[in-house]
Amino acid sequence: MEDANSLLSTLSQSAAAMVAIIGGFLVSRLVALSSEREGIARQLKAAEQRLVLHRAEYEPAHEYRLGNSIETMEEWLLDKLIDERLESEGKGTAELVDVPRGSSLEEMLPYAEELRKRVDISFADVTDLITERDHRRLSFDSLVERGLTFAEEDRDLFIRVASSVIGGLRPSARYDFGNIGTDTLRFVTSPTSHEIEMRRLDESIRSESDLHALVVAGEHEVERLGRDLDDFAQPVGVTSAVWILAAFSIAGIMAPLLVMAFWSKPIPVWLLFVLVVGFGAGLAAVLGYIAWYQREISGRSVPDESDYDDVAPSDATSTDGFSGDQTA
Structure with a gap:
């Protein structure tokens, strides 16, 4: 009986230590994600404000040139x-x-x-x-x-x-x-x-082109930040980690404690075997999750500038109708 209680106590303490370590890492990761999400939300708001300003400046320039x-x-x-x-x-x-x-x-x-x-x-x-x-x-x-x-x-x-x-x-x-x-x-x-008239026309064309480039770049920036913000709404692996820790806590901590507290008879070997198997399965799930998460992180390629800026050179330097045959 004492040997069985020692085994169950060891199992529950080991499981509790692992849950505490993994849970602490998970909480710190969630806090970091929340902080990053707030930062992106601030960047998105600032980008939207800049886009509104650029559009307000572009419209009269476009109307004048048109x-x-x-x-x-x-x-x-x-x-x-x-x-x-x-x-x-x-x-x-x-x-x-x-x-x-x-x-x-x-x-x-x-x-x-x-x-x-x-x-x-x-x-x-x-x-x-x-x-x-x-x-x-x-x-x-x-x-x-x-x-x-x-x-x-x-x-x-x-x-x-x-x-x-x-x-x-x-x-x-x-x-x-x-x-x-x-x-x-x-x-x-x-x-x-x-x-003088031609000089003013050239200046209006340049002004519209520059402002149009700012508008296009602003639209792409807002779109990119919006996608990034959506990605933070569904962080990779967090939900599965919570479920794994919950199952491991039940199998590795709660079950041995309940057996030690309420099983008055000598603990049968089959029950000890079930508890040990439950602890092992939970431990395997935790280690498997850690290995999967490591592969998920290392498998992500370093983002290119093109991933964050989809503006093609022709888009950034042209305006509506600024192509085709032109007559001076």
Whole structure:
């Protein structure tokens, strides 16, 4: 009986010591994981704040550059759609678009197609009001009196279309465009003004490109930190370690103590054998877990920079529509 109690006492003490050691390591690991998770959460919050700031700075820069590109593209396209209408008929819109510097055909094409529809509608409206008796003395105000209607923002477009249509009528003794004259004059800017305009355009393109690169990098950083934070929500091996320690505590500590406390008769050999086997199985599970955890850690490769930054060089240095054919 005394020998059996000594054996059971040794088993329970050994199991308790191992549970204390492994449990202490597990608790320290959980504390470290919690600290790392809080650090990543702070980094994620800071990255999200920076991303919001970069987006707020990027939007006006993008709108400014896009507005300049659309204005330049429309000016070039109107020359072809109105002044060179015969040559442009039968060609696709993509063939007629000259892409401004800093933009792309994909970005400009929707605006070009919309402009072409407006030009076609204005030509149809103006032509419908022209009669066989009309000649170049016809004025834009006369077309308005005949019922020509248009949106106020399309006034300059209709004036230019009317000028082109009237210019193709038969000549008269007196050449008169009425209110068209000064509205359709195209002034030539000085070389200095053009140089200043081009410099401002280049600066707007650079500004948008730099801010877009910051936005793309910020989005990838937020995505990466979010993945890292999700990984900490399910730490590797912690749940299985808790279950193994719980089973080992029951088999190696509680069971021998209960037998010593409540088994009044001599402890049979089969029961001692069961308790020893339970202790051995728990010990094997603990050692197996330690070996598995060591292989799991050593099997992880050192992360590359690409694992933390998925931004390709082309993504970090390009903006929406900053590819394709460009015209200075």
